[in-house]
């Protein structure tokens with residue numbers, strides 16, 4: 001069994017009963033997205049019968065936190081420390097001569113849409129989009145390799161538009177443009193949980209080679225092969241690689257496209273990728289991410305590392321949640337073991353400074369389950385007084401994906417301190433408990449119960 005990239009993970013998912021197989025014909029235009037959306041992207045589905053194509057599609061891999069933990073060999077309590085350890089202790093990769101990705105190489109008469117079934121997701125989307133492509137670029141000075149997902153609009157047979165919202169990537173492009181030089185890029189499809197997670201760390205914040213973070217996460221060197229036409233390496237066990245250049249002198253109109261919060265983003269000119277070669281393994285599986293909040297969970301898991309790192313300077317932190325409802329970026333919840341009055345407000349300051357996209361943060365005590373919406377609502381209902389517990393910051397830098405500020409990127413931020421007071425004043429917040437509740441064995445009373 002292959003260990004690295006999609007094939008290895010598919011086998012693991014299949015064995016643990018987590019993979020759905022769809023053999024019924026599915027249209028990549030709208031129908032495929034509708035099926036994925038039905039499961040809120042929390043069920044990995046292999047579509048084996050795609051209308052107009054003999055290539056299978058995998059989707060819904062990355063929307064469930066527990067599947068992520070299972071596939072990465074971790075659990076909820078340990079996950080932040082495992083990810084942090086990989087970021088701060090990157091490990092070397094292994095370059096090999098050949099790999100399954102090189103089984104087929106096309107350099108002439110490239111026609112992306114004819115070779116692969118590229119879905120269209122929403123009614124007003126401008127074209128079909130490659131939504132799960134992990135783009136790899138290399139820093140020409142340090143040689144560090146930076147990966148990230150960027151959506152790719154199909155413009156023609158061998159041409160894609162690329163949407164880049166990243167200071168590091170944009171700056172590199174700008175520098176090359178000034179020198180009238182093109183940028184070499186490769187797009188990888190058919191990767192696994194480790195490779196995706198490593199791609200989501202901020203290049204700007206950590207400045208670390210993401211292939212090496214991936215090697216640390218998977219606890220073995222990531223196996224790479226050289227690209228066919230450009231000076232980049234790609235995973236040997238991937239499914240599909242598009243190689244090409246971003247020319248310094250060409251942009252094309254991109255969008256509209258139904259984005260992560262369910263709105264259409266604005267139409268604008270964006271750089272393009274001219275595809276020079278396609279490598280793919282025999283019987284390749286095309287990978288998709290339905291553009292929705294759940295699919296950004298990998299990004300949220302990494303933002304939780306950032307949030308945790310920033311707030312633990314201010315209080316004893318129990319857990320953090322960068323919620324799916326908030327697009328895995330706008331909302332943060334922090335639970336703390338409150339030791340001093342002021343801990344809650346300190347955590348608000350740390351959280352709002354952790355990432356410009358974080359717009360609302362709620363701080364609660366450690367008796368609240370921050371992954372349980374009812375528990376959270378209870379804390380807001382009973383432990384908050386607006387005049388005392390709200391912090392409002394006016395007109396700060398925010399996310400361009402939030403339409404409530406007319407896409408100008410300037411937004412108000414709110415912190416809510418929903419912690420109870422310490423000492424005598426906190427006694428009335430003690431929760432009523434049933435002695436022995438934690439230890440109750442429900443199967444003793446209902447032996448045939450299936451939850």
Ligand SMILES: Cc1cc2nc3c(=O)[nH]c(=O)nc-3n(C[C@H](O)[C@H](O)[C@H](O)COP(=O)(O)O)c2cc1C
Pocket residue numbers: 131146147148149150151152163164165166167168169199200201202203204289295296297298299
């Ligand atoms: C499913 C998914 C889709 C994404 N789409 C885009 C995109 O179209 N453009 C973009 O700039 N970032 C997108 N992102 C976020 C980036 O991949 C992420 O912020 C990046 O890897 C961080 O690296 P950077 O610091 O080099 O930007 C997406 C993330 C996910 C999980």
